[in-house]
Amino acid sequence: MLKGKIGLAPMADYTDYAYRELCRNYGADFTFTEMISIEALIRDKKESFNMLPKENERNIGIQLFGSNIESFIKAGQMVQNYGDWIDINAGCPVKKVIKKGAGSALLKDLDKLGKIIKELKNNVDIPVGVKVRLGFDEDIAEKIVETVQKNNADYVIVHARTQKQLYSGQANWKRFKDLSKLCDIPLGASGDIYSYNDAKILMEEYGADFVVIARGSIGNPWIFSDKKPDIEELKEVILKHSKMMINDYGEEKAIRRFKKIFIGYTKGLKNARELRKQVAYINTYDDLINVVKGIE
Ligand SMILES: Cc1cc2nc3c(=O)[nH]c(=O)nc-3n(C[C@H](O)[C@H](O)[C@H](O)COP(=O)(O)O)c2cc1C
Structure with missing residues (x-):
């Protein structure tokens, strides 16, 4: 799982098969699907099934979003043969998503997030990780990481901003130093990685075990290998x-x-x-x- 150190982050409307394939060609060690709705999967919505990994893809996580525990289990069982691990989206800041208690809204209800992790772990046969932000309104990252660990998630990826910040300001990389001290599971870093060198710095100086790159890879799949195209x-x-x-x-x-x-x-x-x-x-x-x- 998450073999290698530098992966492609999930991005809705971007990280489809073509995007992932190119990033893999240029050195992404692992990739994620776009976020996929558990409720849509359960309703057998064709577009959601089309977002699942294709047969030839390796080292790929399926990212699921939703809020209902039973639906998470059902959807997790439906998709587990398609990918190498499941990633729970607990970071999406979009209104439409948080209104339904999904994405970063789960950071306001850590009991529920914990239960989702635990139940998924108990009911699917592949690893389960979580992608979070530092918090919803305020930075409560230590509490979040504790919850994630206590429920036996296989890794945690932190986008170093709160929901409230959306994509503004700078990602707070310093927080990875704090979190790496208490985190016993692999800690992934996300936020403002715009070069191969940024990725290295986060791992060498800020305590991240691995990194995922989102916006920095748009039109720039070369970022994964530090190679410039002519x-x-x-x-x-x-x-x-x-x-x-x-x-x-x-x-x-x-x-x-x-x-x-x-x-x-x-x-x-x-x-x-x-x-x-x-x-x-x-x-x-x-x-x-x-x-x-x-x-x-
Ligand atoms: C257009 C767009 C779509 C995104 N979609 C998702 C998503 O589906 N799931 C998710 O966990 N994060 C999503 N993110 C967040 C990214 O994975 C990443 O955590 C964030 O953009 C910060 O990293 P960056 O500075 O490398 O872009 C999205 C970000 C962008 C810009």
Whole structure:
């Protein structure tokens, strides 16, 4: 489980099969699915099943979100043959999610979070970890980590912000130093890792056992190996990425979804501004090829 040290974090609407495959190609040691609703799985919703790992994927965690303990067990049992471990989402700050008591709302009810972990551990045959934030309104990370450990989770990943902070300010890396002292299970760090070097620093100086990278990997799968592509490789990867998405979603949906990822790929390019303007108007793969030809 979580073999290696630098993995791809879960990101809704981004970390689908194509995204994961590229990050693996460039050195991500492990990956996660996007967060998948336990209630949707139980209702047999096709789109949610499509988010599960594919046959060839290894070292992959299935991230589940929800709030009902029975549903967690049912969904966990349904998906366990598809991945290597289950990750409980206790960090999502989005209103729609917390309104239902899921995601970071679980940090306000640590008894419940503890029960979910314990029951899942007792009822599925693969490891179970948790991804959390420092707290909901305030930083209560020690309490959270204690709860997670007491209920025998196999690891904990901490995004070093509270729910209230959303994505603002700086992730509080110093907290990993504190938490690593009391954490007996593998401690994963998340938040503001924008280079391979950041990842190394978190592990060497801040006590993280492993790290997961989210935004820093958008249009930058090279972050996992500290390698920089030349323009030709960049063009190739953009077309390969979008082609893989077309295989999975069909052209229309794939191109729509790919636009925001394309913006990531243009970061630092001489004519990034112009390329971003152009991509806003495209509808087809051929349109995309034309934009990619203009990359300088
Ligand atoms: C667009 C987007 C979608 C995300 N979706 C998820 C998700 O589905 N599950 C989850 O646990 N975290 C999710 N996150 C949080 C990230 O996994 C990560 O913890 C956070 O972005 C901080 O790391 P970063 O600075 O490397 O982006 C998401 C973040 C972003 C930006």
